[in-house]
Amino acid sequence: MSAVLRVEGVTYTYGGAAAPSLRDVSLRVAPGEFVVVAGLSACGKSTLLRAASGLVPHFHGGTFAGRVVVGGLDTREHGPGDLSAVAGSLFQDPETQIVLGTVRNELAFPLENRGAPPAAVARGVEEVALALGIEALLDRSTSELSGGELQRVALGAALAGRPRLVLLDEPTSQLDPVAGDELVWLLRRLNEEWGTAVVLAEHRLERCLAHADRVVVLAGGAVVCDAPPREFLSWAGERAPALQTPGARLFARAGLRPPPAGVKEARATLRAHGLLDEEAGPPPLAPTAAAVERPSVADRARARLRRDDTPPAALGCRGLWVEMPGGRAVLRAVDLRVEAGERVALMGRNGAGKSTLLRHLGGLQRPTRGRVEAAGRVALLLQNPNDYLLHERVADEAPAEALAAVGLAALGDRHPRDLSGGERQRLALAIVMGGDPPAAVCLDEPTRGMDRAAKGDLADRLRALAASGVAVLVATHDAEFAAAFAQRVVLLADGRPIADGPIADVLTGGWYFATETARIVGALTPEEGAERIRRRLTMEVTP
Amino acid sequence: MRFRRRASPLHAARASAGGAYCAALAACALALQHPLLLGAVIVAVTGAGIAAGARDELATAAKFSLPLGLLVALVNPLVVRDGLTVFFRLGEIPPFGQVDLTVEALVYGLVLGARVVAVALCCALFVAAVDPDETLRLFRRVSFRSALTAALAVRLMPVLARDSRRMADAAACRPDSGRGSAPGRVAVLRAVATSALDRAVDVAATLEVRGYGARTAVRPAAEPWSRHDVAFAASAVVLVALAAGAAVAGIGTFAAYPALRAPVGPGEAGLAVLIVAVALAPFADRRGIER
Numbered sequence: 001m002s003a004v005l006r007v008e009g010v011t012y013t014y015g016g017a018a019a020p021s022l023r024d025v026s027l028r029v030a031p032g033e034f035v036v037v038a039g040l041s042a043c044g045k046s047t048l049l050r051a052a053s054g055l056v057p058h059f060h061g062g063t064f065a066g067r068v069v070v071g072g073l074d075t076r077e078h079g080p081g082d083l084s085a086v087a088g089s090l091f092q093d094p095e096t097q098i099v100l101g102t103v104r105n106e107l108a109f110p111l112e113n114r115g116a117p118p119a120a121v122a123r124g125v126e127e128v129a130l131a132l133g134i135e136a137l138l139d140r141s142t143s144e145l146s147g148g149e150l151q152r153v154a155l156g157a158a159l160a161g162r163p164r165l166v167l168l169d170e171p172t173s174q175l176d177p178v179a180g181d182e183l184v185w186l187l188r189r190l191n192e193e194w195g196t197a198v199v200l201a202e203h204r205l206e207r208c209l210a211h212a213d214r215v216v217v218l219a220g221g222a223v224v225c226d227a228p229p230r231e232f233l234s235w236a237g238e239r240a241p242a243l244q245t246p247g248a249r250l251f252a253r254a255g256l257r258p259p260p261a262g263v264k265e266a267r268a269t270l271r272a273h274g275l276l277d278e279e280a281g282p283p284p285l286a287p288t289a290a291a292v293e294r295p296s297v298a299d300r301a302r303a304r305l306r307r308d309d310t311p312p313a314a315l316g317c318r319g320l321w322v323e324m325p326g327g328r329a330v331l332r333a334v335d336l337r338v339e340a341g342e343r344v345a346l347m348g349r350n351g352a353g354k355s356t357l358l359r360h361l362g363g364l365q366r367p368t369r370g371r372v373e374a375a376g377r378v379a380l381l382l383q384n385p386n387d388y389l390l391h392e393r394v395a396d397e398a399p400a401e402a403l404a405a406v407g408l409a410a411l412g413d414r415h416p417r418d419l420s421g422g423e424r425q426r427l428a429l430a431i432v433m434g435g436d437p438p439a440a441v442c443l444d445e446p447t448r449g450m451d452r453a454a455k456g457d458l459a460d461r462l463r464a465l466a467a468s469g470v471a472v473l474v475a476t477h478d479a480e481f482a483a484a485f486a487q488r489v490v491l492l493a494d495g496r497p498i499a500d501g502p503i504a505d506v507l508t509g510g511w512y513f514a515t516e517t518a519r520i521v522g523a524l525t526p527e528e529g530a531e532r533i534r535r536r537l538t539m540e541v542t543p
Numbered sequence: 544m545r546f547r548r549r550a551s552p553l554h555a556a557r558a559s560a561g562g563a564y565c566a567a568l569a570a571c572a573l574a575l576q577h578p579l580l581l582g583a584v585i586v587a588v589t590g591a592g593i594a595a596g597a598r599d600e601l602a603t604a605a606k607f608s609l610p611l612g613l614l615v616a617l618v619n620p621l622v623v624r625d626g627l628t629v630f631f632r633l634g635e636i637p638p639f640g641q642v643d644l645t646v647e648a649l650v651y652g653l654v655l656g657a658r659v660v661a662v663a664l665c666c667a668l669f670v671a672a673v674d675p676d677e678t679l680r681l682f683r684r685v686s687f688r689s690a691l692t693a694a695l696a697v698r699l700m701p702v703l704a705r706d707s708r709r710m711a712d713a714a715a716c717r718p719d720s721g722r723g724s725a726p727g728r729v730a731v732l733r734a735v736a737t738s739a740l741d742r743a744v745d746v747a748a749t750l751e752v753r754g755y756g757a758r759t760a761v762r763p764a765a766e767p768w769s770r771h772d773v774a775f776a777a778s779a780v781v782l783v784a785l786a787a788g789a790a791v792a793g794i795g796t797f798a799a800y801p802a803l804r805a806p807v808g809p810g811e812a813g814l815a816v817l818i819v820a821v822a823l824a825p826f827a828d829r830r831g832i833e834r
Contacts, residue, residue: 053752080751089752095702096745099753101546105676112680113754118766139548157753364715380716387706387713390734417737428713435718 010066088158094150148179210262253530314471348492376439385428558677572661587822604667612656619652
């Protein structure tokens, strides 16, 4: 069977770059294959996808050697415009992938560019809108869509011409877990029902490995592994632990083989060995939910009297109520108290009010009702670290001691925009932490687009910060990251806390707000899960 | 101010018909000087805006164009020496010399100001009710690259506007660390301008992978005309014909200098009524306007 994508000995260097981004890369993707491209940040994943879409070298320039053939078209002779008929592309940022004003026009745009007659354009738009479940959005303005909707529309535009291959560069990095999972399921449907070959670059491998036929790992621009998911996980266990999924780490620590590609596979293996405690069922949700029920007026009065004796919190709010100009309430009487040195994860779906709460705690906005209390300055780090970069040199952005604290002292003369994603995040943290030491630090979705190693580094820094007495509050969708750094989780829904308790209680009891290990064995981390499995093994051996 | 799809006959019309309609109203405002007829054009475009659900957009346009129109009305008597009816003598003002304010110059200034407001309202109606994507598609047939450059610019503006809002928030989060204090608007603006290049590259890359620059020629669409397409195109043609016919027949003549002459007879009154009626007639048929 002829390959839909053939990469032969490609070495590519961006114009002005000192080192190549791709080194002698060769791979083949067969029609209908689902290939995941993995690797740490800056390993060449995006460049490989851009080479397959023709943007490298036609759009980016640079030095290109080797050959890329997409659907029979050689990228040396055909540019991205020609290749778009064979390969649809989707990148990270939904905002820059929308060109026209309405969804219908956006979906029609690629078809019109290919010279399709009006009837074919209309049919193509209808088909792709139905396939992706966005028919209700067709006449909506693209400026009114949420990030998830925008990404879906961009995927629709990439698929409108029914390409044989779809190339996706971390398409879920800007999405919340629900929207991200939905996107991956859509890809699986496309792959299974229409035979579209999928090449997906992704950091959160646990989200997509169960759907993949193969995993291609890049390191330093070269292919270091090209294998089915289970073999890849075995390889990662020995050679690249940062790429292991939590499920694979759980199995490795429990001494089980083979590593599972997903939750279903892991549970099946454990069930087969009699190691799955299915009779116990999931831990109850009620205790944590009950803990945040609104107290009565009398209870609140008593609590107020008691509070006079208790020391002030590092950061908190009482009865915080926030309404939008249109009247919609975003936060509804939120009470929160974060002690000095405490590490708290703030979780909830998109629109639950997490960012709004952080913006009010950070003093960026004034509430409609209620008040914010802080024992000192509150450092607030918003979602995009690039927004903080205003100067020409790293050293001009933050004081030297703050740069040293985040490990950037040696990069003072670099331009901030030349730093990697993880380094920019650390620089933004140094910017907000600079000056007087803060009593609390609030971070809004700091792990977007980060690889596992960078997340681990950030978790270490947050723990060190808390150890120095600073209260840490982080809004995140990433249950694995929350498990890595937090002691306590506050779960928001519809503008009010619905759960507030120790992380082991909150993140092991749900379907959605749960780590992968919790969904497999009901334990928070792979280490705890492995311990649980070992105990069960011991029980079986010595009844 | 931006296009928002609404259930109105003007929104339901194709961009070429809607654009022609707005252009015809603007042409009437530019061609007709008689205050009664100019007033009729303003009533017509305001009525069209309300019927199209673009009341807020027209109000915004009026808010910005009224001061400009007023400025024109006030400046004209200062710079024009014509007119016989002096209502105020400012005396010798170097370098203008003797400056006398005349009623004729003031009235002509008001006519010019009203024209500015009328044209601004026509533009606001166009922006609010005519699909920009379809308009770009029309121009693409004339100049493909220019139309896509325009699309890129149009798309980039809201992206940069959102970037600047986020950057201003981020700047507000910076502590005063004694290094020149928190950055000002200029620093934020400079950062937005710097990031504009990156953003433009991202949008341009999207255009490329969506088939921009493909070697296939773009065929013109040949969709059947709807009743609203026909109504607004016909209205545009009749409006232009009325303005041209009035000029040929000498109806609605207006002269400001040396003395005001703006006769109001049955011809002018009838023409004013016709302009409003012809402009608003396409809105009477509200079938098939939901989309």
